[in-house]
Amino acid sequence: MEFLHWSCHDVGLWIESIGFPQYKACFTENFITGRKLVHISCVSLPKLGITDFQHMKTISAQLAELLGVSEPRWNRSIADPPHDDLTGFLKMKSRTGQHTDSLTYQQFLINNSK
Template structure:
């Protein structure tokens, strides 16, 4: 289920929608981890291997699998472990999702096309 910039319905997901998706992946034991921590579709950009133990997910294999599914859903790649801060910015989809993860009218109005236009300026 790779995501294209025009197919980002997950941004509208509530924490219960995210929990249902986690359950559909075969991890019903972690649904409360997502609902109790208010992980909505907008916050999925932050759910990675380093963050999941803070949510209460500690099984390393499960962390790897869930993280891979999150990246697939979001349409992003795993950042290399040796990425330098001197490297260019991450891909535009990842940057857009970081902007959309915020709440408020400005984030709500932001579209992928508008984001790309702003990046070019």
């Protein structure tokens, strides 16, 4: 989960590496760091200036692969939250703070099973 420590510059390099150099500025000018990548989805991409639907689908799929989470199902209602433990953990890790920085996936699973 090294991506959680990426700077805006690192995220820009990643978006270039997956074939979208035209969107590097969209990510860097909006200060998208590795922690903020966890919150990026097809819903938020237009807010960054990315509106081509095929590009949005590809970026979302690449992001899901990077994060190690299952790709969103396109036939699922956007009102239904994902129920993936890893996604929940990554959303927690996207926050800052001493407790969050030291939290492990195993601890997260134990805390959420209670």
